[in-house]
Amino acid sequence: MSYKSKVDEKEHKKVYYQLHKEEIKEKSRKYRAAHAEQIKETRKFYYQKNKEKVKKNVKKYTDGHKTAIQIYNNNYRETHMKTLREYKKNWSANNNKYLKIRAMEMIANFHGSKIKCWRCGELRIWVLTIGHLNGDGTKDRKINGRGMTYYKKIISGKRSCEDLQIECVNCNCCLQWYGKYPDEINEEDWNLVNKQIGGE
Secondary structure, rough: OOOHHHHHHHHHHHHHHHHHHHHHHHHHHHHHOOOOHHHHHHHHHHHHHHHHHHHHHHHHHHHHHHHHHHHHHHHHHHHHHHHHHHHHHHHHHHHHHHHHHHHHHHHHHHHHHOOOOOOOOOOOHHHHHEEEEOOOHHHHHHHHHHHHHHHHHHHHHHOOOOOOOEEEEHHHHHHHOOOOOOOOOOHHHHHHHHOOOOOO
16 A cells, blocks of 8 residues: 555554554464564564664663653552562562572682581581671671672672681571580580570
């Protein structure tokens, strides 16, 4: 079909889209589902080839539509609040575990050992934690943060692994509370501890 001008062509396409919106969307969804990998590779190739151009266009668009984007984001957050909270909760939990394992790998590699408690040899990663050789964990967390922030600093090399070690929670807590590791506490000491905490 030939058009008298670009304006006529644009107007005709706009009207056609409005009349066949659902049909076009469904066709587009089916195509994307059938060619997902191909589309992904094409976009990746285009971005690598036109990286600066894409960044420039994105910046130009966001600068010119700040108010509209802000309104859209606010409306989206209000209508999807429950979903977003659940996603954030799951994302934080999963990434916190991943970063902790990566941080432990860094510490183990630095000391030339495996990911295990250096004291008792515990290997189950879910009961392992990061200990401080100088016993200054509280002070260190005030300076370098805690949780994901702390793990990221270890992974990036901003926090040295020199005075860190991998310990199981049992050894770590025992040293913190009683000043000794479990294997250093004799039966007499354990009886004294049990009396202090109201045990038999």
